[in-house]
Amino acid sequence: MFNSTGNNFGAGTIQFKDYQADNYVVLNAKFSYDPTNAAYQAANVLEIYVPDLSIDRSAVAGVILTFQDRYVYSSYTWNNDGGTAIKSWIKDKNTICLEKFTNFDDKGEITIFIQALYPMLNQPGNPIKGTRTRINMTQETRYLYWSSDTFCVIFEHWVFLHMQFSSCSYSYRNQPWEAQMGDFPTDVNADVPFLGGSNQYNPSVNGYSLAHVENGVFTCQERMSGFDSTGYDPFIFAFLVRDGE
Amino acid sequence: MIALPSIAFGGFSGSAKGVTARQVGGRSILSVKAWPTGQTTSAQVARRASMSKITKSWKLLTPSQMLGWDHLAEHTSGQSVFGQAAQISGLNLYVRLNVNRTMAGESILSDAPEQLVALPNVSYTALWVTPKNIVIKGIAHEAGYKLVIKMSAGQSAGVSNAWSKTVILSPGMEDDWGDADMTYLYFKTIGVKPVVGEKVFLEMYWLDPVTGFAGQTAYDSKVCESEADAEAEGYVKRNKITMNDIKADSHVSECDVDFSTGSPVISFDTVCLGHSNVASSEAYLEDELPSDCVGTSMALARGMGEGNACFAAQSYIIWLRNSSWDGSSITFAHRGGYYVKPTEVFGPGILY
Numbered sequence: 001m002f003n004s005t006g007n008n009f010g011a012g013t014i015q016f017k018d019y020q021a022d023n024y025v026v027l028n029a030k031f032s033y034d035p036t037n038a039a040y041q042a043a044n045v046l047e048i049y050v051p052d053l054s055i056d057r058s059a060v061a062g063v064i065l066t067f068q069d070r071y072v073y074s075s076y077t078w079n080n081d082g083g084t085a086i087k088s089w090i091k092d093k094n095t096i097c098l099e100k101f102t103n104f105d106d107k108g109e110i111t112i113f114i115q116a117l118y119p120m121l122n123q124p125g126n127p128i129k130g131t132r133t134r135i136n137m138t139q140e141t142r143y144l145y146w147s148s149d150t151f152c153v154i155f156e157h158w159v160f161l162h163m164q165f166s167s168c169s170y171s172y173r174n175q176p177w178e179a180q181m182g183d184f185p186t187d188v189n190a191d192v193p194f195l196g197g198s199n200q201y202n203p204s205v206n207g208y209s210l211a212h213v214e215n216g217v218f219t220c221q222e223r224m225s226g227f228d229s230t231g232y233d234p235f236i237f238a239f240l241v242r243d244g245e
Numbered sequence: 246m247i248a249l250p251s252i253a254f255g256g257f258s259g260s261a262k263g264v265t266a267r268q269v270g271g272r273s274i275l276s277v278k279a280w281p282t283g284q285t286t287s288a289q290v291a292r293r294a295s296m297s298k299i300t301k302s303w304k305l306l307t308p309s310q311m312l313g314w315d316h317l318a319e320h321t322s323g324q325s326v327f328g329q330a331a332q333i334s335g336l337n338l339y340v341r342l343n344v345n346r347t348m349a350g351e352s353i354l355s356d357a358p359e360q361l362v363a364l365p366n367v368s369y370t371a372l373w374v375t376p377k378n379i380v381i382k383g384i385a386h387e388a389g390y391k392l393v394i395k396m397s398a399g400q401s402a403g404v405s406n407a408w409s410k411t412v413i414l415s416p417g418m419e420d421d422w423g424d425a426d427m428t429y430l431y432f433k434t435i436g437v438k439p440v441v442g443e444k445v446f447l448e449m450y451w452l453d454p455v456t457g458f459a460g461q462t463a464y465d466s467k468v469c470e471s472e473a474d475a476e477a478e479g480y481v482k483r484n485k486i487t488m489n490d491i492k493a494d495s496h497v498s499e500c501d502v503d504f505s506t507g508s509p510v511i512s513f514d515t516v517c518l519g520h521s522n523v524a525s526s527e528a529y530l531e532d533e534l535p536s537d538c539v540g541t542s543m544a545l546a547r548g549m550g551e552g553n554a555c556f557a558a559q560s561y562i563i564w565l566r567n568s569s570w571d572g573s574s575i576t577f578a579h580r581g582g583y584y585v586k587p588t589e590v591f592g593p594g595i596l597y
Contacts, residue, residue, distance in 0.1 A: 024508040059503070062547075062592035084557065085546070087592070116592070119510050119512055120422070120507075122421070122505050126484055126507075126535060127510060128508060129597055153597050162580075198583075204555050204556045204557075233581050234582075235581025236581075239595075
């Protein structure tokens with residue numbers, strides 16, 4: 001765990017969970033910024049300044065950019081929260097860069113989820129293969145159904161997580177969701193962006209809903225309004241640092 | 246009568262047949278008219294046109310801008326001849342730096358840089374030349390600078406100096422994690438690949454695209470050898486798939502699949518076009534994948550700005566396989582998010 005030492009886009013201190021190897025790092029952080037901030041507007045690339053990392057540059061990785069967009073009617077809130085993937089890379093030992101993606105700057109506060117592995121290239125040896133573990137999603141009363149591509153790849157200090165929603169029983173579609181994640185490490189604690197669903201007011205991107213993983217339990221309090229639209233398969237893609245020793 | 250100028254009789258100037266004498270900064274300069282030895286490349290034509298345009302643009306500068314270049318030139322020396330450093334004028338410096346800048350894709354600089362910039366020498370470990378691969382390895386990365394690389398066509402192995410025959414292959418590239426793979430650019434520029442036994446000459450230097458200053462030139466040469474001989478000497482081919490390694494009927498318009506991570510991921514940067522109304526794209530490979538790179542991967546993707554959900558984030562499952570039936574291929578199959586094409590699959594993909 002470490003804190004940023006600064007940034008060039010007017011965000012506050014950013015706290016990172018990290019695993020740092022000789023030839024790659026896994027970083028987790030969630031933070032927000034105000035696109036009307038003068039520092040943000042002056043920046044071409046968003047830079048986060050950090051204490052020495054174990055690697056002095058990386059190939060491009062993907063992180064998730066999200067925004068809120070809600071329309072309140074008399075008795076109903078139409079949730080058009082959205083998000084997409086942006087590029088991120090380590091420029092030098094002390095600088096993490098983010099692509100400046102301005103399409104949603106008019107939505108107000110932007111929240112970034114860094115749940116990425118930053119690799120180096122031209123390293124000795126080929127990639128190291130992990131083992132795919134199917135996550136056994138269970139509930140006392142089963143109302144959530146998941147694609148067979150809901151799995152993780154577990155390493156000693158971090159885990160790769162991919163979840164893909166299939167369907168939900170009709171009567172539970174507006175309820176808070178909770179499910180046990182069998183065979184998923186219990187030492188992972190993270191908010192995770194759940195991208196997918198038709199986004200009527202922001203059709204250039206998928207919808208965004210917030211989920212949480214903790215102690216082997218998946219929760220998702222609410223979903224954006226087009227969450228279960230056909231063909232917009234909501235998914236989670238994250239490299240997550242484990243909290244173990 | 247032809248009066249031949251002579252260094253011994255300084256003060257001569259003018260041309261006679263192919264020889265020109267001139268006085269520059271108190272030095273007598275004799276030059277013999279140079280004739281191109283090879284076919285002019287398109288890059289050379291562009292460079293000469295650019296030089297002419299830059300020279301003409303000097304007249305558009307304000308007096309203070311010209312003065313700025315003159316002042317900088319006073320602290321800059323040109324190429325030394327016979328141990329005597331040559332002076333350079335503000336105009337010459339303006340042309341030199343701006344030719345370098347335009348070569349690197351930058352616009353013409355009107356104001357002189359505030360100060361001289363000392364660029365590092367190019368540090369590298371080896372130049373490998375085989376009929377299939379022309380690669381400079383182990384380049385020490387210099388952030389912010391670009392590499393200018395010039396190479397010659399294959400010469401007789403007995404030739405010891407043919408650096409005058411080099412042409413620019415790269416007007417300004419960044420090293421690719423310590424490598425500069427010149428194979429494609431060499432063939433594109435020179436037109437033919439070197440054959441075993443021919444000697445290839447190399448010049449390269451760092452260029453600062455901001456100021457136009459260039460570093461010292463590194464000179465090298467290498468006799469082309471077979472792939473097997475190069476490997477026996479220690480050449481290790483970087484394990485990555487690019488557009489050069491895939492067949493024309495593939496469904497990707499850009500492809501960079503890099504296995505050289507030494508970590509549990511593959512690095513992707515591929516544009517998937519889709520095909521036949523299925524949500525997947527195939528890259529058909531010319532050669533087999535190494536056996537330890539065969540497997541399945543999962544990576545993040547984003548639409549590329551066309552149509553509905555044009556910037557939709559997606560997840561892609563990626564199958565890397567060797568098949569005795571239909572060859573080797575990489576299949577990018579859409580999974581999460583709204584499917585759009587074209588889509589860029591990028592970043593690290595876990596391998597399992």
